[in-house]
Amino acid sequence: MTSIRRRTLTLIIGLMLAGLALISVLNLHDSNHEIAEVYDAQLAQNARLLQGVMRMPLASEEHSDLYRAFNLALSEAVPRVDGHPYESKIAFQVWNRRGQVLVHTASAPSFTSPPSTPGFSDVTDLNNRHWRAFLLEDKQNDLRIWVGERDDVRADLVERIVRHTLWPNVLGSLILAAMVWMAIGWGLKPLADMAATLRARHSGSLEPLHLTPLPSELEPMQAALNRMLAQIQEVLGRERRFIADAAHEMRTPLAVLRVHAQNLLEAGTEQERRESLEFLIAGVDRTSRLVNQLLTMARLEPKATAALHSIDLAQTVRDSLAQLTPWLLSRNLELAFDVIDSPCKVVSDAAAIDIAMNNLITNAANFSPEQGVITVQLNQSEGFYHLSVDDQGPGIDEADRARLFERFYSRGNAQGAGLGLTIVNTIATRLGGRITLVNRPEGGLRAILSIPDGKPLDAMQRVTRQPPKR
Template identity: 30%
Template sequence: MTERKKRFRSLSIRLLMILTAAMLLALVVNILSILDYVDDEAEEVLDARLLLTAKNLLRQSERFVREGNLNEAWLTLETIRGLENTWLKEFAMMEGGLFGTEVDSPGNEEIRAYVWFASADGLVKIGQPMPGYGAGKGAGLQTLRYDSHEWRVAAVQNKTAEHFLYVAQRDDLRTYLVHEIGGKLLQKELLSIPVIVLVLWLGIRRGLRPLSRLNAQIARRKPGNLQPVSVENIPGEIAPLVESINRLLKRLQSSLESERSFTANAAHELRNPLAVVRNVARILTRTDSMEEVHVSGRILDKSAERMGELLSQLLHLARLDALTQADLQEPVVLRTLLEDVVAELVPEADAQGIQLAYSCSEEAVLQADRELMSLLVHNLLGNAIKYGHQHAEISVSRDDGALRLEVLDDGPGVSDSELPHLFERFYRGTVAKQQAQGNGLGLSIVKRIVELHGFRISAGRRTEGGLRVSLLIPEGSWAPA
């Protein structure tokens, strides 16, 4: 058995085993039902015959007794008993019976029938009574256990209830009928099983043919082919599977396109500072002027700073993309978090002449990742400082059951057409490209952090000018401090 076969069990064989087991169970139930029906029918027919025989013998025995011809009466009963005994023995010893062949020992022939004529008080007048059968049981049919066999006894009485005639018959014929019919049925069912299994196997293989075609279709694909799998002639049972595969392929294609775009944009962003470094290096190799050396050093320092910032944000994105959800184990006090970030950015705001305002009307504890939330607030407030003219503000307020964190600036803002793209990777608006350096990754990092926490974020233009970014923290993700 190959390693592949060890890992994957055949669906065809599994279905065949299940259906075969169900079929065998149905056959067994069917045979048992038929045997039970045959047993009931045989008992009904044989009981009717037994009663009819007893009634006929009662009439004959009474007539012989009235005529005083007891020998004739005895001979009649013994003849019937002998005939019953003989043909029951034939059934019991019949070859091919499923319950075996019985053999009587010489000189000790088994008795399989009893016939006797008795009075109402149980006194046997003619015939051989069945051992152990007591008097006074009345007319009708009874089943008794005697000599390791079941016996069926038919008792009939005359009109005056003065005389009774009994016919007792062992269960040989009943057993033969049930076993013989059951044996024939079993033989036929056993012979039909291979045919049924073959038909089931062919039907399963045919029914699973769409899966084979689907497997072949996917196996023939080239590694870069992420087009949807064809759903033509696909059975309804596997259509959800194919649709799930197509959705997965679509997400994978989108992810690969995003990765390719990300790589191209990252290469483009790195190309510019690297080109500056290369050009400055060439200048340094050809100049003897200390002034040019100092200028070149400042240029190299800015280029290195830009590349360092870009690489830092790329590493942040790589780390965030690898996460499936944020670490929510440690509670975060929002006021403390905001004060730390504001204190860190005050020198940068002062350097650019930006008045930084901060207000927090709600004391709240977040279920969030502190490091990621700090990065989120740092990027939002850093953008406000970078693009603001004179003011940048961060505030916290309650919005129904949610918590709203807003960052405002009085900068140039963005146009309505640019707002939907604001959180895309490497996207920078027209004004942003003209007024400040950057790489377009800050807000995309913010968006990814928001997604990991299950928050919501939006951006819009302020009527008085500038940009408003709103972070909505839903109820259940925070609690009053």
């Protein structure tokens, strides 16, 4: 695609030339019309002047002398030093009632019979020359006065007018085009400066643009570019964190799996091989959970909010618990769900809530004793839905409470990856709520996920509308 400057200039020059052509055509039409009107008036005026001379009260012999004097004077109408080239292109003829020619110029066209229609007419002579003529009938003196003018007189005048007006217009258009070119270049200079700045930047540079002064039309473009660069930096940062976390956390499990594999190869009895194989399977399961948690964290980190829809929070929790029930039963654990009677409609992300429930239930199951009961409750107060998960485990120490939401911090669970509560905390923040951990008086831990009962809140609303602590 051509440059904006060239496209704009082509459009402007094209419109200018089209306008000039239209104006020239209109000027030519108007010039022809006005010239025709003026020359026709002169023809009529010359005919009446000649009529006035022919009406002079003279004797018969004096009229003959007058006609001879006229013809003699008109016969000298040839280009001379004191004459004009157009004299031979203007003709006069006068006939009497008998059709005899009384007065005529040498250049006048020949007629087989005198014209009989008064007024203006177009005539073509024997030499194929075109005349514009005017015939005046003088019935008082039985005269017909004919005055004619060749068309090339008018055509030459129109050509001169067009030539004298067209060339200045063309020259002025060229000068105007050069001025428009420079004006467009000056107007597009900020855009050219931005393009030059972008071309000069290193391919790996992600620093924001700070071009000043900047026209108002380019400010949204600079802001959009800076947002895109910030998003790229964020994506690269998440990628680096994910790679660093994965490399850090996968190193130990892989080393443990290698030890179990070596023990399996070196086992001397069936019992030792079986134990090594069980350890190897458990290590693979733990590594799988670690990978899944890392991928979940990677999906949850972007700042952009997922598509939010109106959902039934109670039904969403029921669906999550239905998926987890067989797994809990296999671990000899019971599940109880207590929900309020009123509808639990919220605008939220069902997938995110499902992930949070999976992590909270898994965390409760890891710390619950065999034959234990995990209780899930859903209630509403002060503009929030509170989803609590209770276990019958040992609870938490106050010294460890602040660290439980750190990445890869796992307390008292050798099979944990240390990411479950971090994921839940990320989801709660994205949905405008929070996660709270409290020890139950009767023993065990209660994890409370508080979700706004309306649309997700912005940062300022979160400061002024925090869920109550339990």
